[in-house]
Amino acid sequence: MSNKIDGWVAGLKTIESWGVENIYGIPAGSLNSLIDALEKEKEHINFIQVRHEEAGALAASMHAKFTGKIGVCVGSAGPGATHLYNGLYDAKFDNVPVLAILGQRPLSEANMDMFQEMNQNPLFADVAIYNRKVAYAEQLPKVLDEAIRTAVAYRGVAVVEVPVNFGWEKIDADKWPSSASSYRKLPKMLPDVSDIDKAVALLEKAKRPVIYAGKGTRGCGELVEALGRKIKAPVAITGINFDNFNYDYEGLLGSAFRVAWKPANEALAEADTVLFVGSNFPFSEEKGTFSNVKHFIQIDNNQKNLGKRHHPDVTILGDAEIALSKINEKIAEAPLTEWYQANLDNIKNWKEYMHQLEKNTEGDLRLYQVYDAINRYADEDALYSVDVGDVTQTSIRHLHMTPKNTWRTSELFATMGNGLPGAIAAKLEFKNRQVWSLSGDGGFAMNMQDIVTAVRYNLPSIHVVFSNQQFGFIRDSQLDTNDAIFGVDLTDVDFAKISEAQGAVGYTLRTIEEIDNVFSKAIEDLNASRVVLIDAKIMDERPIPVENLILDKELYSETEINDFKALYNGENLVTLKELLNA
Ligand SMILES: Cc1ncc(C[n+]2csc(CCOP(=O)(O)OP(=O)(O)O)c2C)c(N)n1
Ligand SMILES: [Mg+2]
Numbered sequence: 001m002s003n004k005i006d007g008w009v010a011g012l013k014t015i016e017s018w019g020v021e022n023i024y025g026i027p028a029g030s031l032n033s034l035i036d037a038l039e040k041e042k043e044h045i046n047f048i049q050v051r052h053e054e055a056g057a058l059a060a061s062m063h064a065k066f067t068g069k070i071g072v073c074v075g076s077a078g079p080g081a082t083h084l085y086n087g088l089y090d091a092k093f094d095n096v097p098v099l100a101i102l103g104q105r106p107l108s109e110a111n112m113d114m115f116q117e118m119n120q121n122p123l124f125a126d127v128a129i130y131n132r133k134v135a136y137a138e139q140l141p142k143v144l145d146e147a148i149r150t151a152v153a154y155r156g157v158a159v160v161e162v163p164v165n166f167g168w169e170k171i172d173a174d175k176w177p178s179s180a181s182s183y184r185k186l187p188k189m190l191p192d193v194s195d196i197d198k199a200v201a202l203l204e205k206a207k208r209p210v211i212y213a214g215k216g217t218r219g220c221g222e223l224v225e226a227l228g229r230k231i232k233a234p235v236a237i238t239g240i241n242f243d244n245f246n247y248d249y250e251g252l253l254g255s256a257f258r259v260a261w262k263p264a265n266e267a268l269a270e271a272d273t274v275l276f277v278g279s280n281f282p283f284s285e286e287k288g289t290f291s292n293v294k295h296f297i298q299i300d301n302n303q304k305n306l307g308k309r310h311h312p313d314v315t316i317l318g319d320a321e322i323a324l325s326k327i328n329e330k331i332a333e334a335p336l337t338e339w340y341q342a343n344l345d346n347i348k349n350w351k352e353y354m355h356q357l358e359k360n361t362e363g364d365l366r367l368y369q370v371y372d373a374i375n376r377y378a379d380e381d382a383l384y385s386v387d388v389g390d391v392t393q394t395s396i397r398h399l400h401m402t403p404k405n406t407w408r409t410s411e412l413f414a415t416m417g418n419g420l421p422g423a424i425a426a427k428l429e430f431k432n433r434q435v436w437s438l439s440g441d442g443g444f445a446m447n448m449q450d451i452v453t454a455v456r457y458n459l460p461s462i463h464v465v466f467s468n469q470q471f472g473f474i475r476d477s478q479l480d481t482n483d484a485i486f487g488v489d490l491t492d493v494d495f496a497k498i499s500e501a502q503g504a505v506g507y508t509l510r511t512i513e514e515i516d517n518v519f520s521k522a523i524e525d526l527n528a529s530r531v532v533l534i535d536a537k538i539m540d541e542r543p544i545p546v547e548n549l550i551l552d553k554e555l556y557s558e559t560e561i562n563d564f565k566a567l568y569n570g571e572n573l574v575t576l577k578e579l580l581n582a
Pocket of ligand 2: 441
């Protein structure tokens with residue numbers, strides 16, 4: 001007679017075979033057989049007990065973003081399952097693989113409106129690309145294998161509901177399938193040579209070219225920089241792509257629209273030709289990002305994206321790196337142009353503006369000096385898990401990222417509360433790298449209960465809360481659209497105490513003078529394996545709205561311009577138009 005093992009032990013062996021090391025969740029009756037199996041398999045896979053299933057699902061999604069590997073979370077029948085939503089939608093929107101396991105009442109109790117028995121699969125129909133209920137015990141590992149393979153291949157969310165009794169049923173020990181060793185990455189797609197030639201011809205004719213590099217250019221940032229220098233095209237990027245480029249790259253325009261740099265918005269408004277590579281920039285059409293652009297060339301390895309965000313004159317279906325290197329090989333070096341020089345000067349002017357804010361040592365504590373401290377104290381290969389709010393915008397402006405860093409956030413779904421769960425996931429994987437979470441006071445409060453999770457699993461990390469006592473990002477948008485500001489102020493919370501109460505070290509930073517003391521102690525604590533929180537009580541102010549600049553002399557009066565400059569300390573800001581006309 002062959003050996004028998006529990007259904008869920010077999011299921012875990014299948015999951016383990018795909019290289020999964022951590023499963024995030026909270027136990028419940030409908031998960032008892034899974035938790036039983038996790039105890040039996042604890043030498044091979046970790047159960048990371050979180051304090052809110054949303055934190056677990058966000059950690060799973062952020063794990064996939066930091067590592068490129070599938071993240072796994074569990075939610076118990078009913079309320080535990082529905083708590084997973086934000087993390088799963090985050091994964092769906094950002095195209096990363098996540099497996100969500102849902103508990104369920106035993107099959108014998110199905111369909112009778114039993115306690116917590118919810119008809120779950122329909123609720124996950126929209127978020128999931130694979131969404132099934134296991135039909136019998138022996139099928140449990142098979143369905144999991146199918147789910148993981150699908151999630152990994154299509155980079156999305158797989159949902160598997162498991163009636164709890166299946167997990168205890170005995171199945172043959174060798175009856176757990178795994179297709180993990182058969183998995184192969186898609187080969188890089190070769191672009192059509194004639195499309196490359198058409199792109200080269202358009203770019204050689206361009207008077208004002210811009211390269212727009214999305215996250216499809218990850219890993220080939222240097223090639224983008226080199227092509228930009230060769231054809232005298234400054235480089236705009238998608239916000240999430242900052243760690244693909246060197247902050248010091250002189251042609252870096254930054255990102256466009258609101259979570260953005262000024263030079264990118266100005267350059268895209270004046271450009272005649274855009275080479276749009278590996279991006280799904282959602283604001284393109286609605287915000288008129290490319291409305292003045294005459295020629296648009298798009299490179300993407302997904303047919304679904306070609307022509308989605310702006311109508312291209314030339315489309316190149318293929319791998320970004322291959323397409324860019326072929327263009328780079330074929331294209332003639334352009335001489336220095338006024339266009340390129342004006343953009344270089346504009347970028348320099350913007351960086352000087354940002355540095356002036358960061359290095360200012362007078363007055364109240366502002367977010368800028370906190371970033372300056374992070375830049376000074378962080379390791380050069382630090383990982384940053386960044387929450388959603390002004391903190392997303394200010395991180396892309398003031399963190400001096402390079403390809404050695406990694407930063408991840410909730411990109412397209414943009415859910416608040418992802419910062420801390422992301423840091424937990426990052427530290428579990430990258431034990432030897434420094435991990436930071438950066439959040440606003442609104443976003444941090446959404447999952448602050450999970451500081452104790454970082455403490456419990458000994459995940460030394462630094463968590464910076466930018467406390468402006470506002471839902472700042474929304475307050476700023478109300479300033480532009482509403483008659484009054486309403487519902488956005490926050491009652492002050494002592495986040496240091498909240499962290500200390502969970503076993504972490506907590507600091508409250510209130511003045512510029514205290515910065516070095518607090519940050520050097522925080523690094524000492526970190527090096528002593530502590531979890532550290534810095535609650536930075538910063539001035540409540542709007543960072544400069546680069547999507548609504550009041551700087552153009554043709555559009556605004558001198559008084560309006562001066563008021564705008566005074567409000568944002570931008571006395572020395574110039575415009576690209578001025579530089580082009582100089
Ligand atoms: C879960 C969720 N709820 C609401 C929003 C809308 N929203 C976007 S940013 C933001 C405010 C963020 O406030 P805070 O974390 O304090 O950061 P700040 O902008 O003040 O730096 C809100 C409410 C969201 N993105 N996600
Ligand atoms: Mg805030």
